[in-house]
Amino acid sequence: MSDSGAPESPEVPFRKKTVSFVRRSGRMSDAQERAYADLASTYLLDIPRDIASMSVHPSAQFIPAAAYGREAPLTVEIGSGQGHAIVHAAQQNPDADFLAVEVFRAGLARTMLDADKAGVTNLRLAEANAPEVLAKLLPPASVSEVWVFFPDPWHKVRHNKRRLIQPEFTPVIAESLRDGGLLRMATDWEEYALQMREVLDASDQFERAFEGEWAERFEGRVLTAFERKGQRAGRDIRDLTYRRRPRV
Known part of the structure; x- marks a missing residue:
């Protein structure tokens, strides 16, 4: 899945952080073009932008109860890719x-095409930089779970700094989560899994929600092409689950 964690272009002057994703905006199929045109008004959030095309303006507001027409637990998936996991x-x-x-x-x-075919009405999409979605768009403590499944591992050492799960990002996730909310992660890159665990173990806003070395596979995560690819390559899939500590 792609890594929705930074601006799409390293030339954007006002951003100081190294980009952690490359925005892949290649040619869409005819079906995807139609889906985007026909279904965006139903599923895609209309997000006010700041300077960059994937940014979120500080004045942006997202009220979950208004968007979904009810009060219900909210799960956010960062880097949802083609949407297989979240549509399911x-x-x-x-x-x-x-x-x-x-x-x-x-x-x-x-994602919109599959959601429409499945008759899914409890799903919305944000085409935006994930840290800004969590920090600016979502109300604090409004999220029950945050999912980060198979983010870009940036496995070359010189690119490790582009990884999404970094010490500076955990407070952003923590602010969006309600007390007791869960952060679920999975990766097929052992070294990245170790980094994830080290970063979250060091955070005073999170605690382990698992025993032993790794969490059990999250039953709610449908088997995707990314997971199958890792398995075919002989890589072990590692899950991690952390709980948001109560706010003081």
């Missing part, structure tokens, strides 16, 4: 609401 989850859990955050437009189109 939304279909299987009609009493919960879901928000997919992605910058890959073809993936968003595919």
